[in-house]
Amino acid sequence: MASWLPETLFEIVGQGPAPSKDYYQMLITRSQVIFRWWKISLRSGYQSTKPGEVKESHEDFLENSHLQIQIALVFGARILDYVFNLCEGRIDFLERLSDNLLMVIISYLDIEDIASLSLTSHRFSKLCTSDKLWEPIVEATREITPAMKALAQDQGWRQTFFTKKLQLRKKKRNPENQETLLVQGVI
Structure with a gap:
């Protein structure tokens, strides 16, 4: 080897x-x-x-x-x-693998595993928080409107992913929204 x-x-x-x-x-x-x-x-x-x-x-x-x-x-x-x-x-x-190859490998990990990996080194922290990793993750989880894309490019794709997740959790806690979310198939 x-x-x-x-x-x-x-x-x-x-x-x-x-x-x-x-x-x-x-x-x-x-x-x-x-x-x-x-x-x-x-x-x-x-x-x-x-x-x-x-x-x-x-x-x-x-x-x-x-x-x-x-x-x-x-x-x-x-x-x-x-x-x-x-x-x-x-x-x-x-450590010797290229950033592009590592990004492909990281993209197969669960969100929790990405968070854990980001704590192991400066290099992995940079890769695990990069827009290059998070843009496809966000795009795979929801429909992206031009306004959302502009916001994500401004804020960062990772921030957009977690902001959207927090908003969804707030909606789930509100009993008035639960019926709407059930109908939409979100929960």
């Missing part, structure tokens, strides 16, 4: 923690961890400093606590954990 993975599994760039102006890059390939840095300083003693690079195999990286500390300082503990997982062969294949 790993054969379809790209050569570069992960890449991140960033600046060192303040007051540093140093610039860092980290690449995780299928076989190596590559950590690069560029010293940025106006001090005359550091102006001729050349960029640096460390290349380690995944196994060697797992043993190199000095490099691990550097990565944690520059990119944070969360990124270090992710790099550990990659080096140990624990690759999140779901």
